[in-house]
Amino acid sequence: MVLDGRAFRTRDGQPAADTVIAGFLRRTPERLFFEPRTADGTPVEPHPALQVKTLLRSGYRLSHQFKASWGPVTVRDLVAQVQRDHRPALAASPEGAWALDALSLAHKPGDTFLDGTGTRVHVDAVMREALATLEAAQAELAEGMRAGRPEVPKRKQGIYAHPCGGLHYFQAVAGWARHARVRKAWRERLDTQVDVLLYRLDSEGRQYEAALASMPAAYRLPLLVQMLKFQGHLLETLGRYRDDTGWRPTPAQQRTVERARTALETTVRRLNAAGAFDGLPAIAAQQPQLALDLVGDTCHAAHGEALWRAPPLSAPSAPAPRR
Template sequence: MPAPMLPSFMALLGLGLSAAPPPSPPSASAVLHAQCRTHAAEPTRPWALAHGMDLDGKAFRARDGRAASDAIVAGFLRRDAPDAGGTARYFFDAFTPDGTPVEPHPALQVKTFLLAGYPRSQAFPTAWGKVTLGELVGSLQRDFRPALAASPDGAWALDALSHALKPGDSFVNGAGETVRMDAVMDTALATLESANAELLSGMQAGLPQVPKNKHGIYAHPCGGLHFFQAVAGWARFPAVRKAWGPRLDAQVDVLVYRLGSEARQYEAALTAAPAYRVQVLVQMVKFYGHFLEALGRYRDETGWKPTPAQARAVAEAKVALEHATQRLEATGAFRDTEALSRKQPQLALDLVGDACHAARGWDLWASAKAR
C-alpha cells in the first residue's frame, strides 16, 4: 500500500530541514589571494608576474608551469652586447610595443628577485644563455644615477640596491661617478621627509585629515608607500637605525597618521561620487594593503616593535582592508577583471597588482609574528 502523502506544508518543512545552508561568501583574504594568483600568472604579463612574486616569492609560477622569475627573464630581459672585452648591459623595457607593462618603474624586476630571496648566483635562462642575478644587479649599478634617490620613481631601485649592498659600500656607475650607498640612502630619507612635510604638520597640529592633493607624497606612485619601504628597510642595519633614530620614527608616525586621514577622505568620496565607487574602492584596497605591507616589512626587516597605538592602527587597517575588499567584491569587479581590462585597462591592472600587495600585507599581519 503506498505511503500517504504528507501535507504540502509538511513537505516544505522537510525540504527546508534537509536543504544545505547557503554557502558563506569567501573571506576578504581568500578573495585577494585568488585574485592575485589567478590574474598575475599569465606568462605574457611580466609586471603582473612580479606582483605574484610579491605575494608568494620564489614559489610563484606562471600559468605554463615555469617559475615566474624564469618567465620574466626569458621573455622580457634585453641585452646590449658588450664591446670587445666589455661587459654586457642587461635591462627591461618599461613597456612592450603593445603597451604591456614590463618595468614601468626602474629596477622593479631586480628588486622583486632580490626580495624574493634569490642569491646573487641565481642563474636565469635567456635566448643567449644564462644570466645571473649578480649580473642584473651589476647592470642596475651601471645605470643608476644618484638623482634617482630624490625621485618619486626611485623607490624600486633604492629598494634593490639597499638589499644588494650594505652601509659603507660604494660602486662606480656608467657615468664614472662613485656612488656611496650611505649618501644615497640619506638623500632618500630627506626626500621622504620633504614629501611628508605637509602631513607631518597636519599631524602635529592635530588636524583630522590632510587632503590628498597630488603634491608631496601624493605625487609618488602608490602614494609613496614603496618609497617608505625602500627607506625603512635600510634601517635593518643597527648603525643606520641609530643614526636616523627619531627622524625615521617620525616617518612611521606620519604613515600611521595617514590611516585615519585617508580613511575619512575615501568614505567621503564614496558618498559624494557613487559613479566612481569601483575606482574609490580600488584605491582603498591599494592604500590599506600597501600600509600593512609597509609596516609588516618594517617590523620583519628591522625588528621594529609597534607601540600599543601603532598596533591598534594595524588592527584598524586590517578591518578597513577587509571591508573595502568585501565591498569591492560585491561590485563584481574581481569576477570581471578580464572584461574590465578591455574597457579600463589601468583599473584592471590595479585590481591585480593591488590585490597582490594587499594579500601580502594581510599575510604579514596574520602570521604568528603579528603580535
C-alpha cells in the first residue's frame, strides 16, 4: 500500500485494506486495536498507528466504511482510537511518527480533540512540539553541515535513535506544512531541516561505503538492506515533502536528489548481485526480520524513485475537511 495505495490488492483480488481490517482489527469494550502478528508471525502493526496512517495516506476518507469481523467500522473510528491513545510524550517519541502522521492527515490547523484522559489536545501545539523535537534530533547533523564536515558519525544518537533514521518522523512533521499558514510560519525552519536531510546523503553514504569495504562478507547483505532503507526513505521523504507543500528544489538540491537516485540504483544492483531478491525465500527462513526489511524497504525505495520519476504535483492548497 505504500507503493500502490488503494489500488493494491491481495492474491484473491480484494483491496488490501479490506483484508487488513477484516483479518486483523480487533476490539474490546475499551478500544480498537490490530492483532500484533499474523499466524505465521509477520508483524501487523510494528509501530503504533501504522495502519491508520497508511489508510489515510492511501486516500481513504474519514467516512469510508470497512467491514470488520464484528461489523462496520469507519476510518473515523480508527482515528478516534489514535486520539484516545494520544499522550503528551508522543510528539517527542521516536515511535510517535505514525500517530503524528495520522493526526496530521486527519486534522487541519485549529482542530482539537479529547484524548483518553479527557484532556483537550490542540493539534497545532502537538505539531509545534514535534517540529522542535525534529530540530533537536538533527542538531548535531545541522552543526556538522554548517561546519562543512564531510560526515557526522552514526552512533544511534539523535535522529539515529529513531526507526528508519527518523525519516518517517520527518514526513509526519513536515507534512503538516501542507497547510498554507503552517508553511508561512515554518518556512525557514523547514528549509534548514531539508538542507540537513540532503547533507545526510553524503554523510551517511561515506560511512556505508567504508563499512562495506571493511566488513566480513557475512554482514554485507544486512548492510546493503540498511543502505536501501536509507536511500529509498530519503527519496520518498523529499518527494512527499515536495508534493505535500509545493517545495521546489534549487538546481543544487535537485542534483543531490539525482545523486540519491543513482546511489539507490547502485544499491539495488548490489543486492541483486548478492542474490537478495531471487534468494528471498531462503533469507526469510534463516533471517525473517531481514527478509521483512528487504520487502518493506524495497517498497519504500520504489515509491521514492517513482515520486522523482513522475512530474511533480501542483503546489497544494489547504485540503477541505474530511467528512
